[in-house]
Amino acid sequence: QKEVEQNSGPLSVPEGAIASLNCTYSDRVSQSFFWYRQYSGKSPELIMSIYSNGDKEDGRFTAQLNKASQYVSLLIRDSQPSDSATYLCAANSGGSNYKLTFGKGTLLTVNP
């Protein structure tokens, strides 16, 4: 069973702090990884994609990938209350259908 694991949280950080979200995956052939943000009652919104080992930065968000350790992370700098949401990690499972396998998500709360 190919899996993506995330700490369910909740992760609570003060406003202005760095939030660190982590994810591990079991399928070594996974080639691409995605972070989605999902507000309560809404659908997932793509915020970051990463394909190569190392860091990828986009505004306040930095995604990190370590394929040897099968580990993906998302850092949110200068966290804002509006960042409070569930963050879903997803891996493209490769094979013939390129489906996304999701973790259960980590609930982040940013306290003013």
Add this chain to the structure above:
Amino acid sequence: DAGVTQSPTHLIKTRGQHVTLRCSPISGHKSVSWYQQVLGQGPQFIFQYYEKEERGRGNFPDRFSARQFPNYSSELNVNALLLGDSALYLCASSQVRGPYNEQFFGPGTRLTVL
């Protein structure tokens, strides 16, 4: 540009009934995938369609079926509804098909089975 659209937004059905959910992808996107998300879980892959052909199927019973039309819109059909089919059904579109393609979700259809 319009994003992915889905209809209806909400739906209430009773056990044993049939339901059809609809999705229109982002303009220019040729691939549509369907996911089921139950409360507290991440989305689970149901189907992927590309160029009107089924390209992948998740671990769902044959009660679930789908199709893609020439304009790349898609329908998901679920027969003989069970209480456990209550979930948020998400449609995701991507430009083409491949491991590096980003998938963008629509607002979802929330299905309640009574």
